[in-house]
Structures are given as C-alpha cells and as structure tokens.
Amino acid sequence: MGSSDDIVPGRGAADAIGDEPDRLTMPGYRTRVVEAEVGRALSRVGAVLIDGARACGKTWTARRFARSEARLDDPATLLLAENAPDAVLAGRVPRLLDEWQHAPALWNRVRRECDDRVGAGQFILTGSALPTDDITRHSGMGRIGRVRMRPMSLYEAGHSSGEVSVGALFAGETAAAMPRADADLTAVASWLCMGGWPANLGATGDDAARTLGDYINEAVRVEVFEAIGVRHQPEALMRLMRSIARSVAGEAKITRLAADTGREAPMTRGTASAYLDALQRIFVVEPQPAWSVELRSRATLRNAPKLHFVDPSLAVSALGASPRRLLGDPATFGLLFESLVVRDLRVYSGAQRCEVYHYRDNVGLEADAVIERPDGAWVAVEVKLSASQRAVDAAARSLLRLRDKVAPRRVKDLAALLVVTSVGAAYRRSDGVQVAPISALGP
Ligand SMILES: Nc1ncnc2c1ncn2[C@@H]1O[C@H](COP(=O)(O)OP(=O)(O)OP(=O)(O)O)[C@@H](O)[C@H]1O
C-alpha cells in the first residue's frame, strides 16, 4: 500500500471536522482474509471500495489501513459532504469515507481527486448498500478498486485450523489433518446458527439469536426501504425471506419463491423479483451463478443461479431454527451446511480472485461448488453433512464423473476435486479426491 506520510493534502481543511489520531484503534481485532485483497488494491489504485452486508466488519478492517476517516452516517459530516465535499475528502491518506452511499455524489469527487493526486491508496470507501442509481457500476472502475467483504469464515472466527488451504489446493498440494473432538456436529450446528458476525464473537447462542432477529428486522424494515427508495411491505418481504430460507442452496425460481410466500395471498412474480433485487443490493442475499463450461458430451448445462444468504445464520433466524432443531432435521441442516461451506469457500478463495459457481446439467449431475480462478484453474467441490465412507464415496464418484464430462482442454485446468464434510479427518484418497472437514479449511 502507499506510504502514509507522502501525501497529506488539505490538512487544514480536515480540521473543520476534527482531525483523527494517527492510529485508529480496534481492541481485540482479529485478522481478516480480505486484508490481503484490500492491501493489494490500495497499492494499485487511487481508491478502494469495500462493500458487503451490514456488520460484517467493513469499518474495522478499513481502519487497519486508514490514517484518517470521515463517517457519512453522521448527520453533521453528511451535511458537510453535501455542501463542502472537499473538506470531507481532506485528511491523511488513506482516508476512510465510511458509509459513503449516504452521499452518492462523493463517488465522482473521489474519482476526480484520484485523477488529480498522484499515487495509489488515497481513499477507502465502505458501504453496506448499493446506491439506488448504482453509479459504481458504470463509472470509476479502473480508478476505484472493489473488494467484497463477507461475514467471518470459520477460520477467521478461530473455529477452523486452516490446514487444508484453498490456495494450496490450487497449487496442487495434498493435505492431511487429524479429526478434532472439539469440532463435532454439535459444534458445527452452533457455529452455523451463530453466524460469522464479528460483533457476536464470544456471545452466547441466545444472545446471538436475538441480535440476528434484530438484524433481519432492521434489514426488512429500514435498509431495503433505503436501498430501493420506495415503500414496501415489511411483512411480505419477511415472508419472501422465509421462502428463500426454505430453498437455500436450491435453484432460484422466482415464480416458486413467490408462490411459496403464502397459500392465501401469494406474492406476484414482479414483487418477489423486486424484493429479491433489494435483498441483493443490501448484500443480504447472494446468488451463486451456474458454471459455464464446455462439455465433451451433448449434455446441456442448467443456468439458473442458486440462492444463499450471505451467512446461513440469517436463514436460521428467518426459519426460527436452532442448533438443536438442525441436529434433529438432517435435511434442513444439510442445505444450510452447504450454504455455510459456500460462504467459507467464497472467503478463502477471495485472495485468489476466484468466483464460486455451481454445476448442474440436464442429466442430473451436480457439483455444489466450482471455484474458478481468473486464469481458468478450477476446483470442484461436493458438500456432505455426513462424513461416512458411503457418503464420501458417492461424492467422490460424482466429482470424477464431472471431470470426465468436461471438455479435455478444460480438464487440464483442473486443480483439485474436493469433498467437504462436517466432521472427521482430512486426507487425499487413492482416486485423487481430497477430503476435508469444514473445520480444517482455510485460505
Ligand atoms: N476483525 C475484527 N475482529 C474482532 N471484532 C471485530 C472485527 N471486525 C469487526 N468487529 C466487531 O464487529 C463490530 C462491527 O464491525 P464493523 O463496524 O467494522 O462492521 P461494518 O461492516 O462496518 O458494519 P456497518 O455495516 O454497520 O457499518 C465492531 O464494532 C466490532 O465489535
């Protein structure tokens, strides 16, 4: 990242909103995987946008890099941004513009400032919603780097050993790890229900459940309204959230989601689609797109995305579930566990700038996740709640079938086949398939 003492434009103006201390303190800060990406982006471009769901840890991580900050969720600062934006931009760099989406006009100012000033790493913008007119999509890219942040993975929260590294799998390495007694099925269920919310680290299950309930309420009542700028019906939106939660990790058919919102008065397709869009704008729901790959056979690919909550704890809360209920309902636990694995794989593979897809074709072959790197290297993943020999055998067979289906010129980019289980040991099978429990995965 750019050194912090070289460019200190407009120090005087910064005093208008109070200059900040050299170091922004965050006691108990735990390292986030995304830091590598943020650091890289800051050394490359003038400004970096960190976006992601509310409370996933954006501000704290941005502060690891920032030397001064302006918080646009503070009314006085917002007023200043609207009337004298230069005063808000001035200060030691990298300068954090927190919750910038409250003052969307700042985007273009930041862009211009980056052109005028020399050097990378001038600004960090954080936001938990895409502004209504999503200016970030059509302008500024190239000068403003973008980093998506998600809730904490099990590795970041300290529940995974990280012995099976996604980066190492891409490098063709093999991993082995002993099973851990403290990472049994009950522990996995409670980590899933707790979610990767950094503010909940160390909270009791009951407290975390209450916080999650409040989080969803706030999202449904306030944030969606702010994101779409029109009135909506929170109760109806809540019903849609439940219907998404019931079909987590399944293909997102909007008509089915709409129909599932109520027998008496189902939502129209148009409303469901507008609400789903709003949930994506506030990063609460994240689709998992279908992998598009050349096949050697005549099978055709299904291209509907799957839907996940950005953290499966949100689905748990919407369904009113709990660790005990999940343990007694393996079907639901299985779907939510798949969603948990996808969350973590997205975090771990972020450093490699990967996308996480799913695979499904018209003859019923599926892979729960395909992690693809920009250079085309890929890892295919099957998720199994059970770690039994039978379950792992079936998952491995399915992955080998996928490998045999993909066109030869894409098979040479295959880095690994991976079965992720809930518990057990990590090892490489004689057929080459890597097996790992979620509590051993890492970046
Ligand atoms: N890396 C971390 N290690 C430990 N605790 C953290 C970490 N990051 C965040 N927290 C805790 O989580 C809380 C929320 O984090 P933060 O304010 O950074 O989230 P945010 O994504 O900016 O939220 P919002 O969208 O509401 O602005 C912090 O107040 C802090 O208690």
Ligand SMILES: [Mg+2]
């Ligand atoms: Mg914040």
